Amino acid sequence: MADEAPKIRVLIAEDDPTSLRLVEVMLTKWGYQPVLARDGEEAWKVLQADDAPKLAILDWMMPGKDGLAVCRELRQQKDRPYVYILLLTAKTHESDLIEGLGAGADDYLTKPFSREELHARLFAGERIVAVQEELTRAREALREQAIRDPLTGLFNRRYLEEALGRELRRAEHGHEPLGVLMLDLDYFKDFNDTHGHAAGDAMLNHLGAMLETHTRREDVTCRYGGEEFVLILPGMPLDVASRRADELRQAIGQSTVAWEGKGLASTTVSVGVACFPQHGTTGEALLAAADQALYRAKREGRDRVAVYAQRVHEPV
């Protein structure tokens, strides 16, 4: 037997028990899963749940919160999934209908209505909901593309700047430290020249995967550009961040990467460490400090970790 598609849930809010029961029977017969509410307050609760139905049939006239009020309040919530609202009304004046649609209803039916008409309008609603969901998926996919580096799947530089600002505000507010690591592959140009760019890509990919597995859930791991990576480590003080940097350096140095069955290669990394608040209070300052530390690690021979040190004495 083929798997049956899950039934589409439809909210019916109606204060008249006979009408409620009638619509419930119709919906069930048409293959929907009815969710019942006896007044506007109940309907509101159902619509606030995480798994709220995407289709709602609301009676306009209900005691307490009426269908129109539910409509209005729902439309003020911009960050929730779209709910298609079909308003049921005994009102037949044009001005009433304009008011109903103005409150955010997608469609309306005047009581008494025919079964066929309700069925047809629900079907139209289903189509709108499907299009809305498709739009949401597309928007999420676009957002994901905009903040990810396509090669490694890590966050990109654009997202790094956004995340660093956010994490700094949080650190400041909570009086917590924040570690920043800037990490660079040693002799990557030579690696590419020797093994080719496909191997270079495999190495970057491998490094991205290592960084992901060696960080905590709250850390933000980004490809900063080329062979340079940045890690944001919320809540991490300087000594712990330095130790973490060295563990990463060792783990990467001991690992090897295979590419297209052609070979096995290893590499080392240099890491610069900076920390909020002692090395800077802005994202730019922290990145500059980590970059300067990285530069020192390179100059002192690579495959090492360097912590940002402010120069106390100017060179004579």
Ligand SMILES: [Mg+2]
């Ligand atoms: Mg009513």
